[in-house]
Amino acid sequence: MGKLTVIDHPLIKHKISLLRDERTGTKDFRLLVEEISMLMGYEALRDLPTELVRIKTPITEADVPMLTGKKLAVVPILRAGLGMVSGILALVPSARVGHIGLFRDEETHEPTTYFCKLPDNLEERLVILPDPMLATGGSAIQAVDLIKSKGCKSIKFMCIIAAPEGLKALREAHPDIDIYIGCLDEKLNQNAYIVPGLGDAGDRIFGTK
Ligand code: PRP
Ligand code: URA
Numbered sequence: 001m002g003k004l005t006v007i008d009h010p011l012i013k014h015k016i017s018l019l020r021d022e023r024t025g026t027k028d029f030r031l032l033v034e035e036i037s038m039l040m041g042y043e044a045l046r047d048l049p050t051e052l053v054r055i056k057t058p059i060t061e062a063d064v065p066m067l068t069g070k071k072l073a074v075v076p077i078l079r080a081g082l083g084m085v086s087g088i089l090a091l092v093p094s095a096r097v098g099h100i101g102l103f104r105d106e107e108t109h110e111p112t113t114y115f116c117k118l119p120d121n122l123e124e125r126l127v128i129l130p131d132p133m134l135a136t137g138g139s140a141i142q143a144v145d146l147i148k149s150k151g152c153k154s155i156k157f158m159c160i161i162a163a164p165e166g167l168k169a170l171r172e173a174h175p176d177i178d179i180y181i182g183c184l185d186e187k188l189n190q191n192a193y194i195v196p197g198l199g200d201a202g203d204r205i206f207g208t209k
Contacts, residue, residue, distance in 0.1 A: 001175050001176070002174075002175060002176050002177045002178040002179060003178040003179070004167075004171070004178075004179050004181075005043065005044070005178070005179070005180045005181070006181045006182075006183070006184050007039075007040055007043050007180060007181065007182055009039065009043075011039060012036055012039050012040065012182050012183075013183070015032050015035055015036050015039075016036060016160060016161065016182050016183050018032055019032050019033070019036070019160070019198050020196060020197070020198045022199070024204075026204065026205070026206070026207040029204045029205060030083060030205055033083040033084060033087070033132060033160070033201075033205060034083065034084070034086050034087040035087060036084075036087070036160055036182060037083075037084035037085075037086075037087030037088055037130060037158070037160075038087035038088065038090050038091060039087075040087075040158055040160070040180055040182060041087060041088040041091045041092075041128070041158070042091060043180065044128065044156050044158055044178070044180045045091060045092070045128075048067055048072075048126075049067070049068050049069055050065035050066060050067055050068055051065070051066060051068040052064065052065060052066075053065075053066045069124075069126075070121060070124040070125050071092075071094055071095055071096055071125065072092060072095050072096070072125055072126040072127070072128060073095060073096040073097070073098055073118070073119045073122065073125045073126070073127045073128070074088050074089065074092075074095050074096070074097050074098075074127075074128045074130065075097070075098040075099065075100055075118060075119075075127050075128070075129050075130075075143070075147060076097075076099060076100070076129075076130050076131065077100050077101075077102055077129065077130070077131040077139055077140070077143050078099055078100065078101040078102065078115065079101075079202040079205070079206060080131060080132045080133065080201035080202040080205055081129075081130045081131040081132070082099075082205070083132065083201075083205040084130035084131075084132060084158065084160075085097065085130065088128060088130060088158075095128075096119035096125070097119070098116075098117055098118035098119050098127075099115060099116070099117050100113065100115065100116050100118075100143045100146055100147075101113065101114040101115030101116070102114070102139045102142060102143060104135075104136075104138065104139060104192070106191075109135075109136050109138065109192040110138055111138045111139040111142045113142060113146065116146055118146075118147065118150055122147065122150040122151055122152040123150070123151035123152060123153065125152065125154070126154045126155075126156065127147050127152050127154065127155045127156070128156050128158060129143055129144065129147065129155055129156065129157045129158065130157075130158045130159070131143070131157075131158075131159055132159060132160040132161065132198075132201040132205075133159060133160070133161055133162075133194060133197075133198075133201045134157075134159040134161070134162035134163065134166040134167060134170065134181070135163050135165075135166050135188055135192050135193065135194050136163075136165060136166050136169065136188065136192050137165065137166035137167070137168075137169030137170040137173070138169075140157055140159070140166070140170050141169060141170055141173045141174065144157065144170075144173070144174045144177060148174075155174075155176075155177040155178070156177065156178040156179075156180060157170065157177055157178070157179050157180070158180045159179075159180075159181055159182070160181075160182040160183070160201075161181075161182060161183050161185055161194055161197060161198060162181045162183075162184050162185065162194075163184075163185055163186075163187060163188045163194045163195075163197075164184065164185075164186075164187065165187070165188050166188075167179070167181070167184065185197055
């Protein structure tokens, strides 16, 4: 079973509360998403593998830990996941970046894939899959399906707000992946929006309606 982590940190809680506020405008919303993603990324990447490498300091030779393995890949779910990429790349600047474009049908809430471009050698990479919202779970499940179909065996899904319904669906569909959540909300409403949530994450990040 993959890890499930609801990140418990006052800075993240405070910033998510600011995000929820309907008075928070596009510029601040974007900045907060970036900051939260970096803080969450720090937590999500704490088990990255390291190996000892021999170096020479100005004083002596020493065996020091360095990250090892193939460069990880950050694969945002478009559009809203894009807002989380810069915060994660601030931690791992040489990560590869892929994109998965999905939108939810407004009536059925079922996701449709409209774009998929992924880095090569995914079978050897850890993939970080960011999307601010996990509502019904349909988008995340489909994105993980796509990434796994390319041979990837190690996936960490990161979302800022999750609904219990989406979390359950994602855990049932993909029990092996690690999941990092900023805040677990109460429920979905009749339009499959998260309550209390923050509204439409993509529209708030990009200033659309
Ligand atoms: C939002 C959000 C997730 C999805 C979550 O995207 O960013 O991708 O909904 O809902 P689900 O868990 O019920 O699938 P949306 O489809 O609104 O597209 P957008 O990011 O382009 O606005
Ligand atoms: N997508 C969003 O952007 N917000 C929600 O509350 C649910 C899905």
